[in-house]
Amino acid sequence: MNPQRKISKLSRAIKVLHVVGARPNFVKVAPLMREMSKYKQKFEQKLVHTGQHYDEEMSKLFFDDLGLNEPDIYLGVGSGTHAEQTGKIMIEFEKVCLEEKPDLVIVAGDVNSTIACALVAVKLHIPVAHVEAGLRSFDKTMPEEINRLLTDQITDYLFTTCKDANQNLIKEGITRDKIFFVGNTMIDTLLQQAEIAKKSMILENLGLRDNDNLKRYAVVTLHRPSNVDNPTVLEGILTALNELAKEIPVIFPAHPRTIKQIRNFKLQEMINYEENSKAVGVKKASRKIFAIPPLGYLDFLRLMSEASVVLTDSGGIQEETTILGIPCLTLRANTERPITTTAGTNSLVGNDSQEILGRALDVLKNRIQRKKIPKHWDGKAAVRIARVLRKKAKAGF
Ligand code: UD1
Numbered sequence: 001m002n003p004q005r006k007i008s009k010l011s012r013a014i015k016v017l018h019v020v021g022a023r024p025n026f027v028k029v030a031p032l033m034r035e036m037s038k039y040k041q042k043f044e045q046k047l048v049h050t051g052q053h054y055d056e057e058m059s060k061l062f063f064d065d066l067g068l069n070e071p072d073i074y075l076g077v078g079s080g081t082h083a084e085q086t087g088k089i090m091i092e093f094e095k096v097c098l099e100e101k102p103d104l105v106i107v108a109g110d111v112n113s114t115i116a117c118a119l120v121a122v123k124l125h126i127p128v129a130h131v132e133a134g135l136r137s138f139d140k141t142m143p144e145e146i147n148r149l150l151t152d153q154i155t156d157y158l159f160t161t162c163k164d165a166n167q168n169l170i171k172e173g174i175t176r177d178k179i180f181f182v183g184n185t186m187i188d189t190l191l192q193q194a195e196i197a198k199k200s201m202i203l204e205n206l207g208l209r210d211n212d213n214l215k216r217y218a219v220v221t222l223h224r225p226s227n228v229d230n231p232t233v234l235e236g237i238l239t240a241l242n243e244l245a246k247e248i249p250v251i252f253p254a255h256p257r258t259i260k261q262i263r264n265f266k267l268q269e270m271i272n273y274e275e276n277s278k279a280v281g282v283k284k285a286s287r288k289i290f291a292i293p294p295l296g297y298l299d300f301l302r303l304m305s306e307a308s309v310v311l312t313d314s315g316g317i318q319e320e321t322t323i324l325g326i327p328c329l330t331l332r333a334n335t336e337r338p339i340t341t342t343a344g345t346n347s348l349v350g351n352d353s354q355e356i357l358g359r360a361l362d363v364l365k366n367r368i369q370r371k372k373i374p375k376h377w378d379g380k381a382a383v384r385i386a387r388v389l390r391k392k393a394k395a396g397f
Pocket residue numbers: 022023024052053054055056058059079080085110111112113143144223256257260314315
C-alpha cells in the first residue's frame with residue numbers, strides 16, 4: 001500500500017466506497033452498511049452501483065426489500081460481453097475513485113463488478129476489502145472462479161464465510177494476517193429479514209396456499225452459462241422439470257438471460273410464462289413449469305422457505321437453503337460452497353435430465369435432513385467485519 005495514503009490515527013472518519021453490481025451483491029452489502037452506519041464518526045460510507053444488473057426486478061426491488069438507500073453513485077454500465085462489461089466498469093469506477101478519493105473500497109462476491117472495481121482501486125493504491133473471499137469451485141470455465149481467484153490475489157482484507165475458504169487462500173500464498181473468518185453476511189440478511197418475509201403474499205398469489213393449506217411445490221432458478229447457453233442442456237433440464245411438474249407445481253422465477261435463451265432456442269412451449277406473477281394462481285400451469293419474472297428478496301425468501309425442494313444453479317441459494325433446512329439440488333458439477341453439501345442440505349446433481357428428475361423425486365420421498373449450521377452463520381458476520389475494519393482504521397490501514 002502507498003504509505004502516503006496512511007490515515008493519521010483516525011483523525012477523521014475514513015471514507016469507504018461499497019461496490020455493488022449484481023443481485024447477490026445487494027444482499028451481502030446491506031447488513032455491512034447498516035452495521036458500519038452505527039459508527040458515523042469512524043466511517044463515511046458511499047454506495048456505488050455499477051449497474052451490472054439494471055432491470056427493476058433485478059435491482060430496484062432488492063434495494064426496496066433490503067432497506068438499502070439509493071446508490072450515491074450509479075455507473076449505469078449495463079450488459080455486454082465479459083470484456084466490455086468489465087472494461088466499462090473499470091473506466092467508470094476509476095473516475096469515481098479519482099473524484100472521491102476513498103480510504104477503502106469494499107467489494108463482495110464474485111461478479112464482474114467485484115474484480116473490475118478491486119483492480120481499479122488496487123492500482124490507485126487504495127486498500128480493498130473482499131467480502132466472501134476464498135471460495136473456490138476449482139473450475140476455471142466459470143467466469144466467477146476467475147473473478148474470485150484474481151480478486152483475492154490483489155485485495156488487502158479478505159473476509160471469509162467458512163474455514164475451507166481460509167485454507168484455499170493460504171494454499172494460494174495469501175498471508176494469514178490478511179484473512180479474517182467472519183461468517184456469512186448473506187445469512188445476516190436472511191436472519192434479519194426472515195420475520196418480515198412471512199408477510200409476503202407470494203404463496204397466496206401463486207395459488208400455493210389456500211387458508212392454512214399449503215401445497216407441496218418445487219422452486220427452480222437457472223442462469224449459469226453452463227446450463228442455459230447450450231440448447232440441448234437447457235432442453236434436457238426443462239424436460240426433467242416438466243416431468244417433476246406432473247407431481248408437484250414447479251415455480252420458476254426466471255432470470256432475464258434464461259428467458260432470452262429459452263426464446264432463442266424456441267423452447268418457449270416447454271414453459272408456462274406468466275409475466276405478471278401477482279395476477280394468477282398456479283392452477284393454470286399445474287402440469288408444466290410455471291415461469292414468472294424474477295422476484296424481490298422477500299417474496300423469494302418466502303417462496304423458498306416453504307418449498308419441498310429447491311433446484312438451482314445459484315451460489316447463494318445453496319447457502320440460504322442450508323440455513324432454512326430446505327433440500328437443495330444444485331444443477332452443477334461442482335460447487336465453491338462445499339460446506340453446504342457436508343454440513344447443509346445441498347446435493348450436487350449436475351445437469352443430466354434423468355439424474356435431475358430421479359434425485360428430485362427421491363427428495364420428495366425422503367426429505368434430506370439438515371445436519372448442522374456452519375460456524376459463524378449466525379447473523380453477526382457484519383458485526384465482525386466492522387470490528388476488524390475499525391481496528392484497522394485505528395491503525396491507519
Ligand atoms: C451475474 C454474475 C453471476 C451471478 C448473477 C446473479 C458475472 C460474471 N455473473 O450473472 O455470478 O450469479 O449475476 O444473478 O458477473 N440481464 C437483463 N437485465 C438485468 C441484468 C441482466 O436483462 O438487469 C440479462 C442481459 O441479457 C445480460 C444477461 O442477463 O446480458 C447477463 O447479465 P450479467 O450481469 O452479465 O450476468 P448474470 O447472468 O446476471
